[in-house]
Amino acid sequence: MVGRRTVERQTGVALWRQIADRIRLAIGNGDYDETGMVPPETVLAAEFGVNRHTVRSALAALAEEGLVRAVQGRGTLIERKDRVTYPISRRTRFSQGLGGQVQEIGSKLLGQREVQASGEVAAALGLPLNAPVVELRTVSSGDGRPLSATIAYFPAERFPEMAQQYGRLGSVTKAFAAQGLEDYVRVSTEIVARHADAEELELLKLSPGAIVLEALAVNADLDGRPVEFSLTRFAADRMKLRIDT
Known part of the structure; x- marks a missing residue:
């Protein structure tokens, strides 16, 4: 699973970008296959040790790629597009x-x-x-x-x-x-x-x-x-x- 130890604050790479990379990797590894959903923003924020706004920016970037989609009342759905x-x-x-x-x-x-x-x-x-x-x-x-x-x-x-x-x-x-x-x-x-x-x-x-x-x-x-x-x-x-x- 992803965790706060996987992001670094003094690398010159924005935190939201690091988080997007980790979520993308987790999706590719099948970590969320059981639910087909990315964990809630509050859960991800706690895991990465950041605020919800940073997580939201990461999810927005992944949505632009077509990898995930926000569903009202449900959360963030993983779009099934096989490599x-x-x-x-x-x-x-x-x-x-x-x-x-x-x-x-x-x-x-x-x-x-x-x-x-x-x-x-x-x-x-x-x-x-x-x-x-x-x-x-x-x-x-x-x-x-x-x-x-x-x-x-x-x-x-x-x-x-x-x-x-x-x-x-x-x-x-x-x-x-x-x-x-x-x-x-x-x-x-x-x-x-x-x-x-x-x-x-x-x-x-x-x-x-x-x-x-x-x-x-x-x-x-x-x-x-x-x-x-x-x-x-x-x-x-x-x-x-x-x-x-």
Whole structure:
């Protein structure tokens, strides 16, 4: 169970945000499954050693995320929205990975441009520093809920029509195929968890204090030549990542 020892007053992180994180974690762990309700504000205030206003701010943030809902005369109801499992394997594909878990998969191209590869991008793609790369910014959703936001880079010399093909087909895999690359594999994935920044809160429709899973990934063709370097932010309360070996 959550308790007052789990919040710290001199970390620079607002108390209501810490409490929202702990309640979110408790919901994910199934601590409140028996009742389907978050404990009353007075109980939470006593457990965390704060006033009811602080608890109320935490619950309001969780309500903005769609995780809970205040019901007049009853309390705070937990909204049953199961996490979607996204498998990361040798052949990681967004649509295939979500298959059967959601009815409608959406992908929106937010922006595209050709830029010079930074040191990190150049190293990941095996290109010279400042080599031209195509940058795509996208948001993917399931059944209308934003699930992830991605910034991806592709060698511009090899895939000059990446932006146009993605805009037409709505899929990296299909865009690759339209330019002659029929298959590719995941080379590496690095994952960290952190609080969402302001841009991510807006893109993924999250409330302050929400957690994202940040994945840095490299894909390569079957000869081992890198074809994509991406930074994807997954909404942690909507998705869980499964590593398949």
